[in-house]
Amino acid sequence: MIASVLPTYNRAPLAFVRGEGSWLFTEDGRRYLDLGAGIAVNALGHAAPELVAVLTAQAEKLWHVSNLYEIPAQKALADMLVEKTFGDTVFFTNSGTEAAELAIKMARKYWYESDPARVEIITFDGAFHGRSTGAISATPNSEKMVKGFGPLLPGFTQLPWGAMEALRGAVSETTAAIMIEPIQGEGGIRPVSDADMKALRALCDETGTLLIFDEVQCGVARSGKLFAHEWSGVTPDIMMVAKGIGGGFPLGAVVATQEAARGMVAGTHGSTYGGNPLGCAVGAKVLETVSDPAFLAQVREKAAAWRQSLEGLIAAHPDVFEEVRGEGLMLGLKCRKPNLDLVKAGYEVGLLTVAAADNVVRLLPALNISHADMAEAIALLDQAAQTLDAAQ
Numbered sequence: 001m002i003a004s005v006l007p008t009y010n011r012a013p014l015a016f017v018r019g020e021g022s023w024l025f026t027e028d029g030r031r032y033l034d035l036g037a038g039i040a041v042n043a044l045g046h047a048a049p050e051l052v053a054v055l056t057a058q059a060e061k062l063w064h065v066s067n068l069y070e071i072p073a074q075k076a077l078a079d080m081l082v083e084k085t086f087g088d089t090v091f092f093t094n095s096g097t098e099a100a101e102l103a104i105k106m107a108r109k110y111w112y113e114s115d116p117a118r119v120e121i122i123t124f125d126g127a128f129h130g131r132s133t134g135a136i137s138a139t140p141n142s143e144k145m146v147k148g149f150g151p152l153l154p155g156f157t158q159l160p161w162g163a164m165e166a167l168r169g170a171v172s173e174t175t176a177a178i179m180i181e182p183i184q185g186e187g188g189i190r191p192v193s194d195a196d197m198k199a200l201r202a203l204c205d206e207t208g209t210l211l212i213f214d215e216v217q218c219g220v221a222r223s224g225k226l227f228a229h230e231w232s233g234v235t236p237d238i239m240m241v242a243k244g245i246g247g248g249f250p251l252g253a254v255v256a257t258q259e260a261a262r263g264m265v266a267g268t269h270g271s272t273y274g275g276n277p278l279g280c281a282v283g284a285k286v287l288e289t290v291s292d293p294a295f296l297a298q299v300r301e302k303a304a305a306w307r308q309s310l311e312g313l314i315a316a317h318p319d320v321f322e323e324v325r326g327e328g329l330m331l332g333l334k335c336r337k338p339n340l341d342l343v344k345a346g347y348e349v350g351l352l353t354v355a356a357a358d359n360v361v362r363l364l365p366a367l368n369i370s371h372a373d374m375a376e377a378i379a380l381l382d383q384a385a386q387t388l389d390a391a392q
């Protein structure tokens with residue numbers, strides 16, 4: 001008989017009942033150091049006191065009113081995002097996949113009046129933009145995501161990762177936009193080089209193509225800058241945000257320039273829950289906290305120290321690890337042994353990591369993880385790697 005919960009997930013046999021900072025606890029009191037942070041969501045750790053305070057204060061006042069009315073908390077968060085980014089305007093969603101939906105719609109609507117043939121969107125192998133029909137259609141080469149779900153939404157071309165020369169040839173008079181993660185998450189923590197980011201922007205400027213950055217995983221201070229594209233100095237026309245922005249509350253956003261958003265007039269898009277007072281109150285606290293220059297500096301400083309320790313770990317286990325890559329506290333350990341074996345060995349020693357494609361294990365800790373917890377993480381990773389060394 002089918003499970004009462006639709007069995008679409010391969011879950012680890014672990015159930016947590018409580019969290020505190022970078023730690024999660026099971027019913028029987030076992031504790032696990034969390035280097036997954038709910039897949040880059042719990043940006044300030046579990047049960048962050050400042051978020052609990054904001055959430056409970058708002059919960060006692062107003063949860064939801066719908067977008068039929070003004071929502072001051074929504075406008076406040078939008079103002080903050082506009083002030084701190086390239087963007088002029090923001091739409092709030094409840095997830096990353098909903099942000100992908102709007103990014104796709106916005107790019108097509110942009111061309112609808114002036115050049116309606118421009119409907120095609122170019123993406124890259126290894127990309128992940130979500131699981132809605134639109135978002136999976138954006139990655140038609142991913143058999144795992146699209147098989148059996150056709151017919152897919154037409155108008156997407158997925159190019160090999162890093163194929164900048166092919167990209168130049170692929171942009172045509174029907175291209176509406178290029179959509180890319182500045183650092184691929186699910187694809188195995190693969191950063192786009194600064195040179196390629198600049199080439200992308202130049203190509204888009206030359207051809208009028210819209211540039212969409214999916215910062216759902218790499219954004220919100222994860223890379224050590226508020227948004228990962230800031231490392232290259234290049235800005236997009238449209239940006240997708242989710243995961244970390246709500247610190248655990250389901251919240252996403254699409255940030256756009258006034259020009260890119262020109263087609264999105266009243267009545268063209270909507271969401272019942274998107275931008276509700278609860279989510280926006282929490283989001284504002286997260287954004288205020290992580291955009292503080294001192295907070296960003298501590299992310300970069302911890303990331304540099306941690307990366308050095310990870311290099312030491314790799315040197316100590318050359319048969320288990322190949323390299324560390326990524327930016328800030330969005331790091332990936334490329335493995336020589338099966339990545340899932342390392343993730344499972346982690347469970348045995350009380351450590352939570354997340355697998356990604358390309359045989360990578362992701363390390364996505366809370367952005368305020370302590371130096372002591374980082375040192376403990378290295379010790380636990382070392383223990384987990386030893387069990388793989390011993391198994392050969």
Ligand SMILES: *Cc1c(COP(=O)(O)O)cnc(C)c1O
Pocket residue numbers: 094095096097098100128129130131181185186214215216217218242243
């Ligand atoms: C997680 C993710 C999404 C989808 O977000 P959901 O909130 O799961 O819908 C989209 N893009 C990227 C880069 C992601 O990491």
